[in-house]
Amino acid sequence: MLNVDNVSVRYGDKEVLSRLQVRVEPGQWWMIAGPNGAGKSTLISAISQGVPYTGKIAVLGRDARDYNAGELARQVGVLSQHHASGYAFTVREVIALGRYAYRTGFFKNGDAEGEERILEAMAATGLTELGERNILTLSGGEMQRVFLAQALAQQPALLMLDEPANHLDLIYQRQLFALIGDWLKTPGRAVISVVHDLMLAKHYGTHALLLREGKTIAAGETAAVLTRQNLFAAYGMDVFAWMQDLLSEWRE
Amino acid sequence: MTQKTNRREGFPWYGWAAGSVLTLLVALLCVCAGSVPLPMGDTLAVIGRAIRGVPVSEGLPKSIILSIRLPRVLCAGLSGAALALCGAAMQGLLRNPLADGSTLGVSSGGALGAALAIVLGISIPGLPLAASTGMAMLFAFGSLMIILTVAYAMDHSLATQTIILIGVIFSMLSSALLSLLIAFSGEKLRSITFWTMGSLSGRSYTHVLILLFGLLVCGGVLLSQEAELNAFAVGEENARHVGVPVRRVKMRVMIAASALIGICVSVGGSIGFVGLIVPHMVRLVTGPNHRKMLPTTVFSGAIFLMLTDLMARTVLSPIELPIGVVTSLIGAVMFVSIFYRSRKGGRGVC
Numbered sequence A: 001m002l003n004v005d006n007v008s009v010r011y012g013d014k015e016v017l018s019r020l021q022v023r024v025e026p027g028q029w030w031m032i033a034g035p036n037g038a039g040k041s042t043l044i045s046a047i048s049q050g051v052p053y054t055g056k057i058a059v060l061g062r063d064a065r066d067y068n069a070g071e072l073a074r075q076v077g078v079l080s081q082h083h084a085s086g087y088a089f090t091v092r093e094v095i096a097l098g099r100y101a102y103r104t105g106f107f108k109n110g111d112a113e114g115e116e117r118i119l120e121a122m123a124a125t126g127l128t129e130l131g132e133r134n135i136l137t138l139s140g141g142e143m144q145r146v147f148l149a150q151a152l153a154q155q156p157a158l159l160m161l162d163e164p165a166n167h168l169d170l171i172y173q174r175q176l177f178a179l180i181g182d183w184l185k186t187p188g189r190a191v192i193s194v195v196h197d198l199m200l201a202k203h204y205g206t207h208a209l210l211l212r213e214g215k216t217i218a219a220g221e222t223a224a225v226l227t228r229q230n231l232f233a234a235y236g237m238d239v240f241a242w243m244q245d246l247l248s249e250w251r252e
Numbered sequence B: 001m002t003q004k005t006n007r008r009e010g011f012p013w014y015g016w017a018a019g020s021v022l023t024l025l026v027a028l029l030c031v032c033a034g035s036v037p038l039p040m041g042d043t044l045a046v047i048g049r050a051i052r053g054v055p056v057s058e059g060l061p062k063s064i065i066l067s068i069r070l071p072r073v074l075c076a077g078l079s080g081a082a083l084a085l086c087g088a089a090m091q092g093l094l095r096n097p098l099a100d101g102s103t104l105g106v107s108s109g110g111a112l113g114a115a116l117a118i119v120l121g122i123s124i125p126g127l128p129l130a131a132s133t134g135m136a137m138l139f140a141f142g143s144l145m146i147i148l149t150v151a152y153a154m155d156h157s158l159a160t161q162t163i164i165l166i167g168v169i170f171s172m173l174s175s176a177l178l179s180l181l182i183a184f185s186g187e188k189l190r191s192i193t194f195w196t197m198g199s200l201s202g203r204s205y206t207h208v209l210i211l212l213f214g215l216l217v218c219g220g221v222l223l224s225q226e227a228e229l230n231a232f233a234v235g236e237e238n239a240r241h242v243g244v245p246v247r248r249v250k251m252r253v254m255i256a257a258s259a260l261i262g263i264c265v266s267v268g269g270s271i272g273f274v275g276l277i278v279p280h281m282v283r284l285v286t287g288p289n290h291r292k293m294l295p296t297t298v299f300s301g302a303i304f305l306m307l308t309d310l311m312a313r314t315v316l317s318p319i320e321l322p323i324g325v326v327t328s329l330i331g332a333v334m335f336v337s338i339f340y341r342s343r344k345g346g347r348g349v350c
Helices: A040-047 A069-075 A091-102 A114-124 A140-153 A170-184 A198-204 A228-235 A239-248 B013-032 B040-052 B060-093 B106-119 B130-154 B160-184 B192-197 B205-223 B226-234 B236-241 B246-268 B274-286 B290-314 B323-345
Strands: A002-011 A014-024 A029-033 A054-059 A076-079 A158-162 A190-194 A207-212 A215-221
Touching (some): A029 A170, A029 A198, A040 A054, A040 A190, A076 A140, A091 A114, A091 B226, A114 A140, A140 A158, A140 B236, A158 A170, A215 A228, B040 B060, B060 B205, B060 B246, B060 B274, B060 B290, B106 B130, B130 B160, B130 B246, B226 B246, B274 B290, B290 B323
Parallel strands (some): A158 A190
Antiparallel strands (some): A002 A014, A002 A054
16 A cells, blocks of 8 residues: 655755655554654655655555645545644634545535535544534644544545644543544555554554664564564663553552 | 535625625725715716717716726726735735735835836837836746745744745835835836825726736636635645645745736735735635635725725825825734734634
């Protein structure tokens, strides 16, 4: 479904991603982890054609550079880390933007399935009741759900989430990850998410990519990647022991 | 509450119809009102006969209606629609409610271009106003490019304050160069008031046609970008994620908006703040969705500038105020209000 082949990204003199190799197949949920500045969000940007890169990224067997913006949006949905609108759009209006790539006509207002997909996305994210709310009045968590609904309305095959648990309380984190898990059950879909919480990564991810300073520390099945040695190599500290310590305080 | 209704996106036909009727009624009122008031029925009859090609009896009413007021009111309406539309489009594109031809320095850049064409005697045979209009369009676009390039170099996020600051500096520079040009141009240029404060006095049907052409072409381009502007107004990165070809759309909107501002400036000088005031008022009623907001802005802009022009020529009659004085008085207050609210609230504006 997605093949990242020898991809490097430079910002000026600094190489932020170095010769990255990842192959994502349908049904897989890849968790990208690593310390700040490891290049996690840059990888998401490169796949969504937001930054220039060397190497090759293929989406569904076709070079991502050959897609036009609309074609790519129909295959790849992205939930960004930061959301900020300067204007008082309604929740529904923002979610409806997810149908942009499907709209036809001079004024881009033709989309036979649009209404149905928008309502589905709103229902899936628990936003049906908030359709007419001004997005400037939403909490961070509600805002995150609005943009997730927008990405779902795009009906992508690949969903990329950049730190999706940001701004979410524990209840919504659990709901969000369960929702993504359900979404992934439909054949032909895959998920990539950038996460800081390694417990979430281990529990929900089928695969993981561990990065440090733009380089791959380990990539593959979650259990094989999130090991004590690999985490030490990525974070420069004994993450494993620290997490065990933390968890021990929760034993009844 | 589930939303089962199949919503129609876009501006309804009855909205276009109501807007057109209201705009025409205001235009008729503006033709009738003035230092010499004219009865509405007679005015309508004169205009009707002229449109049908039926001879109109010579006299003061005919000359006032057809030679003086009608072209002026039409120029005011078309300029108002165009300037307001450009302001709304730039505010959506830059996600910045303070973006406008006058606050960004695009209008003064366009005025400099038009004045330069007149002073240097640049002309196109057979098309008397084409050179100054073309230069105004070119300079307006060049100004926008310079302002955004400098602002981007200073601040990659293109923050409101940076753009406005660069725009103000650029506007001052253009105005200084324009003043210099006028000082050395002898009789070639009209007064500095025309270029800095704007005036629609003495405009002809040629000007009406230039504005109409500009509004149909450039305004059509801007109106066709409603969906894209909605995406930009939410965020440029988000726009890319939902499939908007951001670079292409950005160039398209910038070229269309600056060209249209250039045309307006070449006809009526720099009439400031129309693109700031009207979209702000309209957004309060329609919300920020460009599908409703842009068409409403077109009609509201036309009505606003026709009424402002009426005020400028009647309030201190027989003295005529430069139209830009009236728009700037309203605009300056609104600018401070929007800026204060966006800074204080930190959560954007309507």
